[in-house]
Amino acid sequence: MKNILEVKNLMVWDIVSGKKIIQNSSFDLKAGSCLAIVGESGSGKSVTCRAIMRLNSTSLQQSGDIIFKGENINQLSTKELRKKRGKNLCMILQNGMTAFDPSCVVGVHLRETLAEHFDWSKNEAEVRMKSAMESVMLINPTEIMNKYPHQLSGGMLQRIMIALAIVLEPDIIIADEPTTALDTISQFEVVDQFINLRERIGCSMIFISHDLGVVRKIADEVLVMKDGKIIESGNTEKIFSGAKHEYTKYLVSTRMALSNNFKRIMGEGQ
Template identity: 80%
Template sequence: MNILEIKNLNIQDIRTGNQIVYNSSFDLKQGSCLAIVGESGSGKSVTCRAIMRLNKYWLHQSGDILFKGENLNNLAEKEMRKKRGKSLCMILQNGMSAFDPSCVVGVHLKETLSQHFGWSHNEMEEKIQNAMESVILKNPIEIMNKYPHQLSGGMLQRIMIALALTLEPDIIIADEPTTALDTISQFEVVEQFIKLRERMDCSMIFVSHDLGVVKKIADNVLVMNNGKIIERGSVQTIFSEAQHEYTKYLVSTKQALSNNFKKIIGRNYLAES
C-alpha cells in the first residue's frame, strides 16, 4: 500500500522561468524507506520541500502530492500546517537552521508539541526526556536549557530525531541529515535513523549523496540528475545492476573512494605493525 504518491511534479522558478524539477512521479510504500540520490543541484531537496510545501514562493509547483489519498497541493496553508510535524516530519541537513537561535531548544520542542497534542507541560517534558535518552542524549533537561549554538551539529540532529519519536509522524523526510557532521557523528546519526525505523515502523524518504549510507538504510532508490528521475529500483538493483551511465558513475565513484580508504587504512595498519 502506498502512503504517498507523487504524480507529475513540476517545479519552476517563476523569476527566471527555469524548470527545476521535470514531471517527477514516484511512490512511497507504507513502512518502507525510499532514498533519493544525486549530486548537489539535482533537485533532491527541492522535491522534498515541495512535499512539505516549504519551497520559496517564487518556486511554483504543480502536479499531485497524494498523502493517504489526499492531495496536499490543494490544501489551504492553515490545513497544511496541521500536517507538518504530526503527519509529515522533516529533518533538515543543518540542525542549526531548524531551531530558533533566540530561545533555548526546549522552548522550540514544547511549542511544536503543543500545536499537535493537548499534553500538559509536565507530560511534554517527560515525553521529550524519554525520547532524548533513547537517542543517547545524556542530561536532557540540561540540553533543553541550552541555545542551539551551544550544541554540536550531531546533538542537534539527534534532538530532531527525538522530536520525531515524540510526534510519531506517518512519514519522516530526512534531507541530507549527515552532510554537516563529522564522520563519527555521521555514523551515530545514521544508527539512530535505523533504530527510528525499527521503533516506529514509519515510512521514510532519505535524501543523500552518500551511497554508503543509502545502502545501509534504504529499501528503494530514486536517482536524480538535473531535475529528472533517471533511474529507480531496489537498493540491490541500483548497486549491482544499474542501467543509466550516471548511476553507474555514482556507484563506481563510491566504490573507488571505499577502496582507496581501505588501502590507506591497510597501509597505516602495516606501518604500525
C-alpha cells in the same frame, strides 16, 4: 505493500525566470519503507522534498498530485496543511546548528511544536520529550533543553530533531541530508539512530543523501536524480549491483573506488 505517498507529475518552476527545476517527477513511497533520493548538488533533491510539504519559497511554484493517505497535499488549505506538517510529515534538516532559533534555548522549539499538535499538559510533553531524548543517547535532557543551539554540537542537535520526530510519531519522515554536516563518528551514530527510529515508530522515510554508503545501509529503494529529472529508480541492491543508466554507474563506481582506496589504506581486504 500499500503506498503511503504517491507523487504524480510533480513540476516545480521559478515564477520569475520560468525555469523548470523539477520536470515531471513521479514516484511512490511504500508504507514502512525507506526511499533514498541521490544525486549531486542542484539536482533537485531538496526541492522535491520540500515540494511534498509545500515548503519551497514563494518564488517557486508547483503542480501535479501529491497523494498522501488519499488526500492531495497540493490541494489542501494552508490550515489543513499546517496540521499535517510535523504531525504526519516530519522533516529533519541537514544542519542542526541553523535549524533552531539561535536566540532561544532549543526547548522552546520542542515545546511550541508539541503544544501545536497535542493537547498534552506541559508536564506530559516534557516527560515524553525527555524520554525520547534519552532514547537517542542524549543524557541530561533537561540541561540540553535549556541550552542555546550554539552551545550544543551538530550531532546533538541532529539527535534532538530525531527525538522530536519520535515524540511526534509521523507517518513519513523526510530527512534532508541529515549526515552531511557531521563528522564521521557523529554520522555513524546518527545513521544508527535513523535505523532505530524506523524500527521504533514504523514510519516511512525519504532520505536525501549524496553519501551512497549511508544510502546502501538505510534505504530499501533508491531514486537517482540529475538536472531535475528522475533518471533511474529501483531496489537498492539492484541499483548498486546493476545500474542501467550511465550516470548511476558513474556514481556507484566513484563511490566504490573511494571505499576500495580507503580499505587499501586501512589494510583491509588483503
